[in-house]
Amino acid sequence: METGESVSQAVDSIEDIREKILKDVDGADVSVFENASPCAQHSLLISRASGLSVANYLKRSGWDYCSNATGVDYPDKVEVVKDKKTDVVDGEEKEIVEEHEVVHPGNLEAVYHLYAVVKREGPLVIRMKTGNRTDDIKLPSLTPxxxxxxxxxxxxxxxxxxxxEGHPDMRRLLMWEEFTEFPMRKDYVEPDDYEFEPTPHGEVLERAAGYGTGRS
Amino acid sequence: MPEVISTAPADALEIVEHSPARLEGDILEVSMGPQHPSTHGVFRMNVALDGETVVKLKPVFGYLHRNHEKIAEGASYLASMPYTDRLDYFCSLTNNWAYALAVEELAGLEVPERAEYIRVITAELTRLMNHTCLIGFLVQDMGATGTPLMYAFREREKILDLIEELTGARMMGNYMRFGGCRCDLPAGWIEGAKQVVADFPKFLDEYENLLSSNEILMARTQGVGVLSGELAIDAAISGPMLRASGVNYDLRKVDKYGIYDRFDFRVPLGDHGDVYDRYMLRILEMRESLKILNKALDEIPEGPITDAKAKIRGFKPKPGECYGRIEAPKGELGFYLISDGTPKPYRYRVRPPSLINLTVLEDMCLGQKIADVVIILGSVDIVLGEVDR
Incomplete structure (x- = not known):
């Protein structure tokens, strides 16, 4: 009924797993994403192009239990950068500070937590990032x-x-089909009147048009 | 699927003579739910039937969706604790523990020994409660209306009395805190709990006498809704459903979170992965829980119940992320948290066992009769507060 204690063997560090992936998977692009928290669950950041082949490799090498898959949103960040340079003004050397804004484009991220059932290891965290948050939002589906x-x-x-891409049934799960926005994004604006839900019926949609914020 | 046949009178004769499809019958689409009593809440399945046989089943979610995760990302860490009660409202104390565990790992908090014991005791009591009631519901879905469920509810009420005495609420406990528990055990609680635990095997024997070798129950459940171990692992099925398919993966043994390494208990496994195995496994798991409870209630030490370092106000974990999980009665309940150093979590994710266990609902139902869909769904053990969040 019970197999007792887990199989004792040396557990690979995240760097070892990365080295193995780079050695065994052609065109793999993997980097380690450090986690400063005391639990030290470091993760592997995998490029979109090699996502599916790396996932297949990981499954073959024993990570058969993908427990958790979720998304994270990183909005665009505007940073004010101060440039200091010395210039000669009226024959004197002066330090001039120039300020300009740098926009760090945001992205969306999918995070997967993998476990190995037989070896009882884990979690191995892998993550993939989209190009931006508007039009370059495709990632390979790991459902296959x-x-x-x-x-x-x-x-x-x-x-x-x-x-x-490659998901067999890409539909909304919790919101209704006609919903057009993505509520977990950080810049989602909640509707100001929950009673006024637009429904597919034309008459209600017309009344809803232009009403409040955050809705079409 | 047979093609749709026109019933226009002009070519009716021709169809009868030449089309075998008519004899096979048309596909009938039935929308079960969202108000169907056997769906345990507001859950809907679009079922395509050939006669009485299921040929397609698509679950529809979201009727109870309130975006728990978004609300939690706008609140402080502790403010989400009462809301976790509402995920799986049958097992509020294990929900509390999973969330507290994830935050403790994120912030590096220690839990005093007495608090660990209290957590184990409340979690195992919750497991007893959940499993008895689930069996009651399952048998009710088979047509044994009322009696078995009321037997289960009678026992559950005894445990709920204990939980009410401890937390002040029957179901919405809000009991765990980061680094411990909210309040200490009231006087005489341990004796009361020991009495409940001592009486429980008698009830379990009686219950099993009535059900385990019941001819109707066996005929309705054996060989129904079979799930293979490979598919169960692939689809990350967890909890009793995974173990009923023969996979030895109990997080109390695998992760040894809390103080579960101090208890001697076995992990029951199923052979067939059918509904009967899932029923039987829960009975066996309750017996193992009683072993843990007996030992924990005897050994619980005196001492503090919260980590002195844990701050209630102004709690700000350092930037980082963490995934913490426990073996909840329904399966692996996990919380994924990302901290950006502010008092609110940047990302707060619940890994709901009920939702992920429904991934294979169609696979288990294909080829079965429509009446079995109800039982298969019942054996998955879902609570819609957790499925839709």
């Missing part, structure tokens, strides 16, 4: 690799708007 991503990737699409 781990079936558990089926509903969870639908949920990410529903709440964050990441478009998973």
């Amino acid at each position: 690799v781990w079936r558990s991503c089926e509903l969870q990737e639908r949920e990410i699409y529903d709440l964050y708007g990441i478009d998973f």
